[in-house]
Amino acid sequence: MRLGLQISCELEQVKTLRPKSDGSFNWCLKVKCGSCGTEDPTWHQVSESDADQYSDVQGDVNFHMKCKFCKRPGFIDVVKGSSKEYTEDDSGKFKTIVSFTCKGIEPFQFAFEGGWEVKCLDSNTTFEDVDLSDDWVEFDGKSQLPVGISETKSQFVREPENKK
Numbered sequence: 055m056r057l058g059l060q061i062s063c064e065l066e067q068v069k070t071l072r073p074k075s076d077g078s079f080n081w082c083l084k085v086k087c088g089s090c091g092t093e094d095p096t097w098h099q100v101s102e103s104d105a106d107q108y109s110d111v112q113g114d115v116n117f118h119m120k121c122k123f124c125k126r127p128g129f130i131d132v133v134k135g136s137s138k139e140y141t142e143d144d145s146g147k148f149k150t151i152v153s154f155t156c157k158g159i160e161p162f163q164f165a166f167e168g169g170w171e172v173k174c175l176d177s178n179t180t181f182e183d184v185d186l187s188d189d190w191v192e193f194d195g196k197s198q199l200p201v202g203i204s205e206t207k208s209q210f211v212r213e214p215e216n217k218k
């Protein structure tokens with residue numbers, strides 16, 4: 055199964071918002087079992103650059119877990135090259151910014167944390183490792199304007215397996 059993570063936020067003087075582009079961004083997810091539906095209360099960090107091998111999966115995967123209730127194993131993999139920018143035109147609307155391949159388990163909640171890159175309107179000033187766990191406000195010295203990100207929301211949507 056393939057799931058897209060959609061985010062929505064209000065951008066102020068922000069041109070683009072995107073996860074750190076080197077693949078080391080940590081997607082902070084809560085995961086549930088695809089068989090019995092048991093929700094794991096722990097937050098897990100899933101990163102494209104962090105992959106391991108498991109006996110019950112072919113190849114490397116980014117995150118692997120056994121359901122604590124029914125013991126069925128499952129995995130989540132970040133689809134390579136699927137992460138996208140959230141731009142000024144997207145402000146206030148949901149947009150898919152990354153996709154996951156899931157088997158046996160699936161994410162059902164996402165937490166905004168650190169690791170975001172923000173480019174400002176007009177000045178192109180860049181802020182790195184922005185933390186969105188709370189409303190974010192800064193002052194862009196170049197454009198002499200306040201910049202900010204607020205009203206963060208997220209949801210998961212089902213995607214066709216062969217989506218590019």
Ligand SMILES: [Zn+2]
Pocket residue numbers: 087088089090091092121122123124125126
């Ligand atoms: Zn289960």
